[in-house]
Every structure is written in C-alpha cells, then in structure tokens.
Amino acid sequence: QVQLVESAGGSVQPGGSLRLSCAASGSILRINEMEWYRQAPGKRRELVATITRGGSTGYADSVKGRFTISRDNNKNTVYLQMMSLKPEDTAVYYCSAVTSLRYWGQGTQVTVSS
16 A cells, blocks of 8 residues: 655745645555646546656646656655646645555645735
8 A cells, every 4th residue: 555645735826836745655666656636626637747667757738847746766755846827727736656556645725816
C-alpha cells in the first residue's frame, strides 16, 4: 500500500503562484508514476500532470507552460508548482500514485480569485 499526504492548498489572486506537495510513504518502490489531478465543482476529475519513475513528465494542455511537476526522491515527495494561475484553475487537487493499483491523496483546495 501507498499513503499520500498532500500539503495545504490556498487562495491566490489571478496571476499568482502556489506550490503543492505530496509526500508518499509505504510501498514507494512499487510506484511507477505519480500524478496530479484536479476536480472543479460540477466537473469531472481531470489529469493535470504526470511524472514517471524515469523522470518523464507530461501536462494537460490547459496547464502546459504554467505548471511544473517535479520530485525529490530523498524526501519521497512530488511537487506541483503552479504559476500564472487563472480562476479556471480553481479546484480540489489530488495527488495519485500508480503501482498495479492507484492510490489517492486526500485532496487540497486551490482557489484563484480576485
């Protein structure tokens, strides 16, 4: 099993920045990929960014060039650096770890509003 603990989100103004973190514990050697998803009210959960065991990254078109996913292997932590935030980035953000199963963090609220 894998346990995921996300940092607190927050509220920022449009154009602002925020960094989320996700600390993994448990069977971390089984993790093939770490991902960030988000879910806005009334919408489906959507994939935002991914990072593989080998370090390859991928992004949704809506965040490409503004968000960066990275990891610190020494801390077993994955980060999502979000810049140039827009009101449409407002959502609950979830960290996910993929082994032969998928594990989820508890979710953290990010609100972008003036």
